[in-house]
Amino acid sequence: MVNFGYGTVKANNFDLDTAKTELASYLAANEPTFNLCIACGACAATCTAGKFTTFSFRNLTHQIRRGEEDNSRKEAAKCMLCGKCTLVCPRNVNTRNIILLIRETTQTLHR
Ligand code: SF4
Numbered sequence: 628m629v630n631f632g633y634g635t636v637k638a639n640n641f642d643l644d645t646a647k648t649e650l651a652s653y654l655a656a657n658e659p660t661f662n663l664c665i666a667c668g669a670c671a672a673t674c675t676a677g678k679f680t681t682f683s684f685r686n687l688t689h690q691i692r693r694g695e696e697d698n699s700r701k702e703a704a705k706c707m708l709c710g711k712c713t714l715v716c717p718r719n720v721n722t723r724n725i726i727l728l729i730r731e732t733t734q735t736l737h738r
């Protein structure tokens with residue numbers, strides 16, 4: 628590996644090769660628009676729940692892809708299902724269905 632003279636903080640490293648992918652795979656199979664997200668952040672900028680909490684759908688997709696499944700389930704509970712994010716999403720990601728699927732799988736995956 629090339630030494631560029633700087634590195635990343637170990638605590639902030641994510642090994643995607645060993646990350647838990649069960650939830651991400653389940654979402655992609657049952658709501659294929661999950662894979663269309665480009666992490667633009669438009670949903671987070673307009674999010675109703677984000678005005679009152681730290682919730683961000685964009686961050687949620689990152690957490691799922693990093694395998695942070697338990698934390699992503701806690702975050703998904705904060706969504707109010709208002710649908711504003713679907714109005715601004717440039718990729719037509721079905722955000723509410725993704726949230727609902729995450730909530731449903733809380734009882735079916737890993738339990
Ligand atoms: S607005 Fe759509 S594409 Fe952009 S981060 Fe949100 S879900 Fe992903």
Ligand code: SF4
Nearest residue numbers: 674706707709710712
């Ligand atoms: S549906 Fe959920 S994620 Fe989308 S804007 Fe409303 S509270 Fe935010």
